[in-house]
Amino acid sequence: MKPSAFHSWGRLRPAIAQRETPAWRHEAQANPGPRLAIGLGRSYGDSGLLDGGTMVDTRFLDRLISFAPESGILRAEAGISLDAVLRFAVPRGWFLPTTPGTRQVSLGGAIANDIHGKNHQLVGCFGNHVPRLALLRSDAPQQECRAGDPLHAATIGGLGLTGIITWAELQLRPIRSAWLDVEWIRFHGLSEFLALSQESTTWEHSVAWIDCLSTGKQGTRGIFIRGRWSDHAELDLHRDAKLRIPFDLPGFTLNPLSIRAFNALYYRRFRGPTKHLRQHYAPFFHPLDSVHDWNRIYGKKGFYQYQCVTPTTAGTSPMEEILRLIRNANQGSFLAVLKTFGSLPSPGMLSFPTPGITLALDFPNRGAATLQLFKQLDTIVRDCGGRLYPAKDSRMSADDFQRGYQRLGEFERHLDPAFSSDFWRRMSRPTPQPRHP
Amino acid sequence: MTKPPYRAIVFGATSAIASAILREITRSHSAEFLLVGRNATKLGNLADDLRAYGANCSIHTIDFLDPTTDWSAIIEKQTGHWDLFLIAHGSLCEQEQALTRSIDVAHEIAVNFTSHATIAATCSAALRRQGRGTLAAIGSVAGDRGRQSNFLYGSAKAGLATFMDGLRHRHAREKDIHIVLLKPGMTNSPMTADIPKSPLFSSTAKVGALGWEAIRRATPVAYLPGWWRWIMFAIRATPAALFHRTKL
Ligand SMILES: Cc1cc2nc3c(=O)[nH]c(=O)nc-3n(C[C@H](O)[C@H](O)[C@H](O)COP(=O)(O)OP(=O)(O)OC[C@H]3O[C@@H](n4cnc5c(N)ncnc54)[C@H](O)[C@@H]3O)c2cc1C
Ligand SMILES: NC(=O)c1ccc[n+]([C@@H]2O[C@H](COP(=O)([O-])OP(=O)(O)OC[C@H]3O[C@@H](n4cnc5c(N)ncnc54)[C@H](OP(=O)(O)O)[C@@H]3O)[C@@H](O)[C@H]2O)c1
Numbered sequence: 001m002k003p004s005a006f007h008s009w010g011r012l013r014p015a016i017a018q019r020e021t022p023a024w025r026h027e028a029q030a031n032p033g034p035r036l037a038i039g040l041g042r043s044y045g046d047s048g049l050l051d052g053g054t055m056v057d058t059r060f061l062d063r064l065i066s067f068a069p070e071s072g073i074l075r076a077e078a079g080i081s082l083d084a085v086l087r088f089a090v091p092r093g094w095f096l097p098t099t100p101g102t103r104q105v106s107l108g109g110a111i112a113n114d115i116h117g118k119n120h121q122l123v124g125c126f127g128n129h130v131p132r133l134a135l136l137r138s139d140a141p142q143q144e145c146r147a148g149d150p151l152h153a154a155t156i157g158g159l160g161l162t163g164i165i166t167w168a169e170l171q172l173r174p175i176r177s178a179w180l181d182v183e184w185i186r187f188h189g190l191s192e193f194l195a196l197s198q199e200s201t202t203w204e205h206s207v208a209w210i211d212c213l214s215t216g217k218q219g220t221r222g223i224f225i226r227g228r229w230s231d232h233a234e235l236d237l238h239r240d241a242k243l244r245i246p247f248d249l250p251g252f253t254l255n256p257l258s259i260r261a262f263n264a265l266y267y268r269r270f271r272g273p274t275k276h277l278r279q280h281y282a283p284f285f286h287p288l289d290s291v292h293d294w295n296r297i298y299g300k301k302g303f304y305q306y307q308c309v310t311p312t313t314a315g316t317s318p319m320e321e322i323l324r325l326i327r328n329a330n331q332g333s334f335l336a337v338l339k340t341f342g343s344l345p346s347p348g349m350l351s352f353p354t355p356g357i358t359l360a361l362d363f364p365n366r367g368a369a370t371l372q373l374f375k376q377l378d379t380i381v382r383d384c385g386g387r388l389y390p391a392k393d394s395r396m397s398a399d400d401f402q403r404g405y406q407r408l409g410e411f412e413r414h415l416d417p418a419f420s421s422d423f424w425r426r427m428s429r430p431t432p433q434p435r436h437p
Numbered sequence: 438m439t440k441p442p443y444r445a446i447v448f449g450a451t452s453a454i455a456s457a458i459l460r461e462i463t464r465s466h467s468a469e470f471l472l473v474g475r476n477a478t479k480l481g482n483l484a485d486d487l488r489a490y491g492a493n494c495s496i497h498t499i500d501f502l503d504p505t506t507d508w509s510a511i512i513e514k515q516t517g518h519w520d521l522f523l524i525a526h527g528s529l530c531e532q533e534q535a536l537t538r539s540i541d542v543a544h545e546i547a548v549n550f551t552s553h554a555t556i557a558a559t560c561s562a563a564l565r566r567q568g569r570g571t572l573a574a575i576g577s578v579a580g581d582r583g584r585q586s587n588f589l590y591g592s593a594k595a596g597l598a599t600f601m602d603g604l605r606h607r608h609a610r611e612k613d614i615h616i617v618l619l620k621p622g623m624t625n626s627p628m629t630a631d632i633p634k635s636p637l638f639s640s641t642a643k644v645g646a647l648g649w650e651a652i653r654r655a656t657p658v659a660y661l662p663g664w665w666r667w668i669m670f671a672i673r674a675t676p677a678a679l680f681h682r683t684k685l
Contacts, residue, residue: 004633023630024479024482057630059625060453063482064490065482065486066488244636
């Protein structure tokens with residue numbers, strides 16, 4: 001078989017690897033190494049890639065195994081998309097315990113990065129809702145892991161490095177409506193953002209959009225978005241995206257001018273200080289899913305996402321400083337997202353969320369200038385005891401990874417010897433040299 | 438009064454496209470499926486999936502290539518009328534290699550044509566006894582014109598299309614009997630796992646939804662998705678002198 005090219009969502013550079021596509025659970029193989037499972041490829045950087053190895057593509061492992069309507073526990077193969085889970089669950093009055101900003105991720109991918117959603121402050125991570133999973137390793141027959149088992153904790157947020165998750169159980173949450181009552185509130189500066197977060201305890205979901213290029217005395221401007229499930233008792237399903245970006249757009253499409261224009265329009269999309277509306281779950285949780293392959297607007301060179309968390313104990317000043325640096329460098333793209341993480345711990349040994357403020361922001365790939373800015377941001381994150389999200393990363397230093405993830409040593413005992421990733425190879429080197437794509 | 442369940446027998450049920458059609462049926466109907474295939478483990482996995490979606494399922498394993506297989510015994514195993522007979526199995530071989538071995542050529546035709554014809558003939562008789570129902574088989578756009586890259590597979594699918602045409606004629610006066618040929622274009626399923634993907638590929642979920650739509654509406658010949666009709670029209674209309682210069 002000829003090797004294939006695999007791209008991650010940031011499209012910086014493809015990994016060339018053998019592809020295995022098991023169509024049934026019993027066809028999945030954990031040998032020989034080096035290998036890595038791949039879900040729907042929505043991780044931005046290189047944690048989901050393995051150049052020169054074998055990628056086990058799980059897309060056809062998309063079957064349900066059982067559903068218990070009394071408890072809401074769904075058991076399904078790991079390649080099923082959250083989109084398909086919703087298609088099953090919503091008409092029956094159930095929803096995901098928490099959802100990322102896109103439905104196009106697999107169950108296995110959601111577990112392996114222990115993803116977080118807009119309700120993290122209330123329900124924790126995805127991994128808090130996975131009572132059981134089955135793991136196929138190169139050094140053991142397939143085994144079932146339950147919450148509380150060390151191997152379960154290593155696999156939640158385990159970056160695919162503990163073996164192949166063949167199936168998992170997910171605790172769904174009941175809903176009476178597919179709609180949310182939503183409020184948009186304008187704010188200026190991080191202290192207003194924090195105040196809004198704190199007074200939103202009765203809102204299950206909250207997040208903020210900020211204009212990372214905005215200047216002005218009052219600080220960064222933004223829109224605080226909060227939502228809770230509505231009483232409007234309609235369980236209507238989302239629709240498929242109609243639009244698709246069919247090829248890489250020219251690199252100049254996104255420039256500081258067009259981004260400024262977008263942000264200004266976005267900020268002015270309603271009048272007055274607040275707006276109340278009722279939104280279907282799809283535009284509320286997954287606004288970018290209305291366009292297929294939107295990552296291609298960044299052009300051939302691809303893009304980075306920088307996502308960090310600064311701990312509550314450090315206050316707002318590190319994040320203020322991060323925003324100031326990004327603004328001065330004039331580099332960030334649109335759709336910068338701020339969110340506070342709650343204190344419910346995830347079982348995952350390498351889970352990213354920790355109580356504090358998280359920022360996620362895309363950056364068009366401008367080569368050395370972009371990497372230089374990230375280095376400055378890293379210093380701030382490191383000094384305040386924060387960390388970076390591997391699912392979004394293609395360049396963090398091994399040092400910062402080891403410093404940020406204190407349970408790394410414990411995790412390493414559960415590594416599968418046949419599994420690896422480009423990210424993991426970078427993290428294992430003593431002094432990594434960031435490669436320029 | 439609750440509607441009686443929608444009852445279907447599916448030959449080659451483990452096909453990803455067939456599975457997607459069956460899931461689609463469960464979204465709007467209470468359903469009862471008899472899943473026929475050659476591998477009990479796979480059929481069991483599929484039955485679990487469809488049961489979670491709410492269908493009643495039983496499974497049956499059989500050798501599709503054994504000419505002595507008694508297909509009508511399977512159909513009559515369960516009493517009552519069937520709403521749908523779906524024939525879905527198929528195989529796409531590495532053609533260059535297969536053409537060098539007669540046994541491989543015969544095998545491809547047996548899987549993609551002979552077994553379909555045998556099963557379809559049996560279903561046609563069952564439909565006649567029932568007086569109503571739908572027979573659907575999965576053909577392919579590959580059957581529309583012989584192309585150097587896949588004419589072994591394509592010719593079997595062309596044979597199937599003609600067979601289904603004939604059955605449609607045969608049952609033309611029985612207005613409650615429908616003969617449907619589904620013609621998917623390139624679909625992202627295990628059959629094409631090793632073929633590099635292009636924007637022409639559709640997902641099995643999409644093809645499944647459109648396939649169910651065609652079965653429900655009793656569309657005689659349905660391209661999935663519909664725009665393949667125009668692509669294949671253009672391919673058929675291309676003069677040989679030009680066509681033979683392409684690598685299609
Ligand atoms: C538009 C957009 C919005 C996003 N929003 C959020 C968000 O709000 N919160 C958040 O946390 N993340 C978010 N993400 C990131 C995304 O949720 C994660 O990267 C997720 O893990 C992607 O899942 P995937 O199926 O695409 O996995 P991939 O990217 O293919 O793989 C991710 C990791 O999972 C491993 N893996 C996949 N399947 C298996 C398996 N069966 N067994 C073992 N390991 C496996 C891979 O090896 C890899 O390490 C977003 C991404 C996009 C593109
Ligand atoms: N995918 C495409 O691009 C495409 C395009 C046009 C038409 N089609 C047609 O669509 C149908 C379904 O294909 P798919 O895409 O869903 O592929 P698939 O998932 O690979 O399914 C193939 C099916 O054929 C069965 N099969 C293969 N050889 C067999 C044999 N010798 N005896 C009995 N069963 C056999 C398989 O059974 P096991 O599970 O036991 O292996 C499986 O059920 C086929 O008729 C195919 O020709 C596909």
